[in-house]
Amino acid sequence: MSTYTDVASETAPTSRAARPNGFGGVMPALIFVAIFFVVPVIALLLRSVMEPTPGFGNYAELLGSTTYLKIFANTFIVSGLVTVISLLIGFPVAWTLAIMPTKLASLIFAVLLLSMWTNLLARTYAWMVLLQRTGLINKMLMATGLIDKPLALVNNLTGVTIGMTYIMLPFIILPLFGVIRKIDPAILQAAALCGASRWQCLTRVLLPLAAPGMVAGALMVFVMSLGYYVTPSLLGGTANMMLAELIAQFVQSLVNWGMGGAAALVLLVVTLSLYAVQLRLFGTQNTGGR
Amino acid sequence: MKARIALAAFAAIMAVSGAAKADTLVFTSWGGTTQDAQKAAWVNPFTDKTGVAVAQDGPTDYGKLKAMVEAGQVTWDVVDVEGDYAAQAGKTGLLEKLDFSVIDKSKLDPRFVTDYSVGSFYYSFVIGCNADAVSACPKSWADLFDTAKFPGKRTFYKWSAPGVIEAALLADGVPADKLYPLDLERAFKKLDTIKSDIVWWSSGAQSQQLLASAEAPFGSIWNGRMTALAASGVKTDTSWNQNITAADSLVVPKGAPNLEAAMKFIALAASAQPQADLAKATGYAPINIESAKLMDPATAKTLPDQQTASQVNADMSYWAENRDAIGKRWYAWQAQ
Numbered sequence: 001m002s003t004y005t006d007v008a009s010e011t012a013p014t015s016r017a018a019r020p021n022g023f024g025g026v027m028p029a030l031i032f033v034a035i036f037f038v039v040p041v042i043a044l045l046l047r048s049v050m051e052p053t054p055g056f057g058n059y060a061e062l063l064g065s066t067t068y069l070k071i072f073a074n075t076f077i078v079s080g081l082v083t084v085i086s087l088l089i090g091f092p093v094a095w096t097l098a099i100m101p102t103k104l105a106s107l108i109f110a111v112l113l114l115s116m117w118t119n120l121l122a123r124t125y126a127w128m129v130l131l132q133r134t135g136l137i138n139k140m141l142m143a144t145g146l147i148d149k150p151l152a153l154v155n156n157l158t159g160v161t162i163g164m165t166y167i168m169l170p171f172i173i174l175p176l177f178g179v180i181r182k183i184d185p186a187i188l189q190a191a192a193l194c195g196a197s198r199w200q201c202l203t204r205v206l207l208p209l210a211a212p213g214m215v216a217g218a219l220m221v222f223v224m225s226l227g228y229y230v231t232p233s234l235l236g237g238t239a240n241m242m243l244a245e246l247i248a249q250f251v252q253s254l255v256n257w258g259m260g261g262a263a264a265l266v267l268l269v270v271t272l273s274l275y276a277v278q279l280r281l282f283g284t285q286n287t288g289g290r
Numbered sequence: 291m292k293a294r295i296a297l298a299a300f301a302a303i304m305a306v307s308g309a310a311k312a313d314t315l316v317f318t319s320w321g322g323t324t325q326d327a328q329k330a331a332w333v334n335p336f337t338d339k340t341g342v343a344v345a346q347d348g349p350t351d352y353g354k355l356k357a358m359v360e361a362g363q364v365t366w367d368v369v370d371v372e373g374d375y376a377a378q379a380g381k382t383g384l385l386e387k388l389d390f391s392v393i394d395k396s397k398l399d400p401r402f403v404t405d406y407s408v409g410s411f412y413y414s415f416v417i418g419c420n421a422d423a424v425s426a427c428p429k430s431w432a433d434l435f436d437t438a439k440f441p442g443k444r445t446f447y448k449w450s451a452p453g454v455i456e457a458a459l460l461a462d463g464v465p466a467d468k469l470y471p472l473d474l475e476r477a478f479k480k481l482d483t484i485k486s487d488i489v490w491w492s493s494g495a496q497s498q499q500l501l502a503s504a505e506a507p508f509g510s511i512w513n514g515r516m517t518a519l520a521a522s523g524v525k526t527d528t529s530w531n532q533n534i535t536a537a538d539s540l541v542v543p544k545g546a547p548n549l550e551a552a553m554k555f556i557a558l559a560a561s562a563q564p565q566a567d568l569a570k571a572t573g574y575a576p577i578n579i580e581s582a583k584l585m586d587p588a589t590a591k592t593l594p595d596q597q598t599a600s601q602v603n604a605d606m607s608y609w610a611e612n613r614d615a616i617g618k619r620w621y622a623w624q625a626q
Contacts, residue, residue, distance in 0.1 A: 067622040132505045133443075155489055238448070238490060238624035246621075251353040253449055254617045260353075 041268065044261040051258030058262035068246070072266075075243040078157070078232065079225035082164045083218050086172045089165070090217065091210075094176035099185075116170045124234050127163045128154060131235070159235035160242075164225060171224065172217035179213025219278045223271050243267050314343045315551045319370035321348040322495060323518065327571035328370070328410075332559040339558070342551050352379075355543055359384050364545040367552040368559075370410050373402065374452060376539035377610030380406030386542040392553040398560055401603065402577045407539035408560050409577030411568055414533035414594040414601070415453045418497075418511035420524055423504035427527040431461035434508065435484055445500045445509030448490035450613075450620035452536045452604030454481070457510055460532050466602045474616065478623050490624075501526075513594055517573030530597040536604045537577065569593055 048058050062068050097105045115123070130136050131154035138150040153159055183206070191205045207214075229244035236242070243263060250260030317333060319325040325348055333344045350371055358364045371379070379385050385406040395403050402409025417434055419427035424442070428434045434444055435458065446454050455472055458480040464473070481488075489506040491497035494515045500506045502524050513528065520526045540559060542552045558564055565576035566584040575595040576582070582590050590596065609616070 065622070067625050071625055129503075132503060134503045134505055233492070239626070241625045246625075249617075249621050252351055254614055254621075255352050255356055256614065257353075257356075 041265075044264055047257050048259075048261035048265055051261075052256075058258045059266075062259065062262050062266065068263075071241050071243055071246050074240050075226055075267075078160055078164070078240065078242060079222050079228075081157075081161050082168055082225050083222045085161065085165045086168045086221050087214060087218055090169055090172035090176055091214070093169075094173045094180050094213075097173070097177050098180040098183075112170045112173065120167065120230055123167065124163055124231050127159070127166070128234060131159055131162065154235055155237045157236070157240050159237075160232045160240060163231045163235040164228060167231060168221045168225065171220050175217040175220070176210065176213045179210050183209050215278065215281070219274065223274055226271055227267060314345050315367045315548050315555055316345045316347055316365055317368045317370075317555065318347040318350055318366045320350055322493070324494070324514075324572055324574075325370075327568055328559075331564045331567035331571060332555070335564060336555055336558050340551070340554060342548075342554075344555070355379070356384060359544045362545060364543050364547060366543050367546045367548045368555050369541050369543060370538050371407075371541055372451060373407070373409070373537045373539050373606045374604075374609035374613055376407035376541050377404060377606050378613050379541065380404060381610065384544055386544055386546060386549060386552075388542065388556065389553045393557040393560060395560075397562065397578050397580050399577045399579055402537045402539065404539075407541045408556060410538035410540045410559070411565070411572065411574040412535055412537035412577055412594060413574045414513045414530070414535045414597065415447070415457065415510045416513045416516060416533045417508065417529040417531065418501060418516045418519070419508040419527040419529075420501045420504055420519075421527040422525045423507040427529070428508055429529045430531045431457045432463075434510065435461040435480060437484055437487055440508065442508075443487055443489045443506040444484065445489045445491050445497060445506035445511070447497075447510065448492040448624075450617035452606070452609050453534055454510060455616070455620075456534050456602065456604060460534075460602065466532060469602070470605045470608045472608070472612075472616070474619060478619070481623070498522075512574075514573035517592060531600055532602050533594060533597050533600060534602045534604055535594055536606070 049056060051058075097108060100108075132138070133150040133152070135153075137153065138147075141147045142150065153162070187209070188201055188205060191201050196204065227244050228242060229248060232240070232242045233245050233248075244267075247260050247263045247267070250256045250263060315336075317328075319328055325346065329346065333346070336342065337344055347366060350369055352371070352375060355366065355369060355371075358366065376385070387405050388408065393408060395408065398408055399412075402412060417428055417431065421427055424440075426440070428436070428440050433440055446457075455474065455477045456469055458477040459469055459473060460466065462476060462480045464476070489500060489509075491500055491509070491511075494512055497509070497511050498515050498519050501509070501511065501519060502522070513530075513533070516526055516528045540556050542549065542556070546552055560578060562576075562578045562580040563584055565578040566581035568574070569576045569581060570585060570589055573592060575593040582595065594601070
């Protein structure tokens with residue numbers, strides 16, 4: 001039905017069979033995870049409750065200040081906005097790619113991947129130059145007479161949303177493409193033959209079938225956006241600062257690791273919770289694990 | 291047998307890398323044109339003179355420096371930091387005391403020497419303007435804060451550091467000798483009046499780009515960036531009226547692996563000729579009082595040390611003391 005089910009049902013039995021006895025087989029992986037993930041997180045946790053004074057003062061300060069709460073809210077608003085716009089643009093693109101001739105589709109994929117592999121900073125700077133008041137986009141709009149004053153496209157929410165959506169698009173197109181390509185066109189034909197309108201074909205057949213891909217892609221984009229640093233820092237104004245930049249300020253500029261650790265942990269907890277929600281809703285359910 | 295060969299090879303590699311480590315000094319600065327100039331003016335002559343190879347790292351990162359010292363794994367020997375940070379880090383035990391039997395401080399501008407640091411170069415926040423893009427350029431901090439007289443975007447330094455708060459207070463009419471202790475309440479109130487017209491610059495290159503493209507045709511800029519902008523062909527206007535000085539400093543992190551070589555490096559970097567060479571390349575002023583006579587008068591005239599009559603010295607010890615408290619307020623104000 002979906003890539004999720006396919007991958008899971010193919011790999012699950014083999015991995016179970018390959019597991020020799022108890023934890024033995026997965027020990028190296030566990031040790032790896034412990035060293036590179038668990039230990040640093042515990043160190044961070046310790047710092048957040050030990051510095052500058054022992055206790056939960058950092059968390060109280062973080063969650064008790066309107067400034068920091070505003071930054072939390074900004075982070076979610078920007079991430080949500082980017083996710084929705086990515087879906088709206090990504091879905092038609094993935095659909096078009098899925099039904100176009102393979103050769104042409106692979107060419108477009110190459111372009112997509114190439115843009116993904118180009119240095120993030122370079123791409124962000126390019127947007128900065130394009131979007132500024134004296135930039136190409138404003139100049140073109142002014143020349144065509146559509147506007148007579150330059151639009152404020154950068155150093156604000158608009159700039160961050162444009163820049164981040166552009167960077168996130170491949171992450172939503174790829175999973176969507178995988179799901180859509182697996183949908184049998186005959187199902188849509190059958191729906192049409194049975195009298196479904198185009199709108200009904202879309203909302204009652206195509207979208208439900210593509211839902212796992214949409215959720216997987218959207219969640220990936222949302223979660224990645226939560227921790228984004230470079231693009232919001234360069235294309236955004238200070239009034240819509242995101243959490244990652246706050247953490248960077250605590251760690252680099254204020255050298256206050258207690259607060260930095262607390263903010264980082266809040267971000268981590270939110271991210272992991274979202275991941276758990278996804279697993280619960282779409283992971284285990286589909287594989288029939290429960 | 292195989293194991294023994296492997297062991298021998300391993301030992302050899304360790305010996306070689308150990309030797310390499312002892313002979314290589316690591317110098318960390320902010321990158322970009324300034325670090326290029328530091329390489330030409332300081333690093334190359336140092337290697338020529340002492341035979342000690344110098345590896346360069348960057349950009350300077352205070353979080354990283356602290357992490358290294360706390361973990362006892364210091365890989366940086368000499369680091370270029372901001373003056374107020376140097377004063378603070380010295381107090382909190384993150385730095386080695388400098389050896390002034392190796393470093394001759396008799397010729398150094400005393401404003402920029404502490405037990406833990408000597409100046410690297412000193413710069414001024416000036417009022418810079420792209421004269422091609424606007425009909426009139428602001429001449430004073432009050433002008434820069436006057437959106438009726440000078441409409442449009444203006445650019446300021448994004449990070450919490452000496453400069454912008456001082457400028458706001460000067461613009462609001464606080465006399466230069468009454469700046470400290472900083473009246474933050476008053477400064478932020480003044481900054482509020484232009485908040486929506488501020489475009490922040492976070493790197494020197496960005497400040498240049500903002501001015502050159504006329505995205506923000508004027509603002510508070512490091513003087514060296516105005517020199518570079520003028521050299522690139524933009525018609526610039528720089529007002530030195532109440533230029534606000536601050537300095538970068540050279541420091542040695544606590545537990546640096548090449549302490550002795552680090553002291554020698556700083557001794558050379560702070561001496562007259564290398565300071566003069568760096569000033570020529572960057573447009574920032576030397577902290578060695580003998581450097582000026584080693585430069586041609588035309589170049590020397592463009593440096594901040596020629597503008598002392600209208601100069602306002604940022605108080606580094608005040609900033610070191612209040613760095614954290616100001617920083618917290620600064621970022622909270624920005625985010626609102």
